[in-house]
Amino acid sequence: MKLSMSCVCRQAVQPPVNFQGSQGNINLEPFFRRRDKVVFVMGATGTGKSRLAIDLATRFSAEIVNSDKIQVFKGLDILTNKVTEEECKGIPHHLLGVVEPGSNFTAKDFRNHASLAVESIVSRDRIPIIAGGSNSYINALVNGVDSDFQLRYECCFLWVDVSLPVLYSFVSERVDRMIQMGLVDEVRQIFDPEADYSRGIRRAIGVPELDQYLRAEGIVDERTRVKYLEAAIDKIKDNTCKLACRQYQKINKFYNIWRWNWHTHRIDASEVFLKRGHRNADEVWEEVVARSTTKIVRQFLNNEDRVATTINATPLPIAAASR
Incomplete structure (x- = not known):
């Protein structure tokens, strides 16, 4: 797998503190080392995660690590709605558009490379902001085995x-x-009749x-082409809404687990989207x-x-996920 990681380097690791016990050396470093801070921006597709991450990064000394499995x-x-250079506002982004399109980039791959990115950012006395909607990536990084x-x-x-109905419309x-x-x-440029849609960016x-x-499109009349395109667009919208619903359910589950042990906050941005x-x-x-969120950070x-907080929000039952 070819992965461009020019902005990510491994931080020099200090020798561990060892205690000579009856069973040999015990590494006590994790218990005495000051823990560095990491901010995660989560949310379903289209909720403004990238915008918020960039806003926060401009207000604190921070860099962003992408955790979207397609971006x-x-x-x-x-198609993947990557932030433009102008939208980045000069904030360094890591793991954004760096993996070859046909590669199989797993949650374990993300954990390994994101860990390196976080180390690099922390080593320069900056705050890592991990932003994206791929909750399996975030879970692998924070709670993964090893x-x-x-x-x-x-x-x-x-x-x-x-709110899901508001998000569906957006x-x-x-x-x-x-x-x-x-x-x-854009999709036509990578179209391949023999393509594997379960791998890489074609997912x-x-x-x-x-x-x-x-x-x-090259063998049917204009009326049929229009019909096929309209059907494809409807399917894209429908599948995107279904993705948002799945992401909402998974994040809601994580929130209810993590809020007892972490700084965990839910911000209802529905009013913004209605405006x-x-x-x-x-x-x-x-x-x-x-x-x-600036105050929270x-x-x-x-x-x-x-503390766990909910800002400007009303509970959203899972039933609201039905379209």
């Missing part, structure tokens, strides 16, 4: 939540914008859904999401009391 691959920037992440780092989890509109930006042409929602259209298109939408984002970095 980690090179290519399909429109992972010492919890011993080495103190974690703050920020869950950006949006992601549907976002798919339409992606189509206008050239999503179909991304939008690639397998366009398969029938791309196979038929989209309005002149004051950015002001609402600043008030509801950016400012409140500042308290976390200043070692204030561990």
Whole structure:
């Protein structure tokens, strides 16, 4: 697997502190070493995780580690909704568009490379912000077998939540914008009739859904092409909404487990999405999401009391996930 990791280097490891006991050397370093801080920004697809991570990184001395299992691959920037250079605002991003498109990048691979990225960021006295919607990646990093992440780092989890009906409407509109930006042409460039849609970047929602259209577009009439494309777009929207529902359920499960042991906070951004298109939408984002999470992170970095909070939110029953 070819992986571009030019911005990630391994931090020099200090010799462990050993105690000579009757059974041999006991490594006491994990018990005495100060734990560094790591911030996680979680949420379903389309909830503004990247925006929040960048906002926080501009307010603290921080760098971002991508934890989206599709955005980690090179290519399909429109379809995977990667942040642009302008949107990054000069904030370094790690594990974003660095893996070869046909590679099989597993949760274990992510854990290994993300650990290196975090070490690199911490070694430069900066705060790692891990942002993305792939909860299996985050779980592998924090709770994976053979992972010492919890011993080495103190974690703050920020869950950006949006009411599912509101989010469904937004992601549907976002798919339409992606189509206008050239999503179909982008997928056409990597189209292969023999492709394996279970591997690499071709797993991304939008690639397998366009398969029938791309196979038929050169051999059917215009009316049939339009019909196939409309069906593909509807399927992309439907599968994206189903993904958001699955992500919501998994994050909700993690939240209920982790909130007893970690700095864990749920921020309801539904109001922001209801205001989209309005002149004051950015002001609402600043008030509801950016400012409140900035306060949370500042308290976390200043070692204030561990607490789980819900900001501007009402409980969302799992039943709300049905479309």
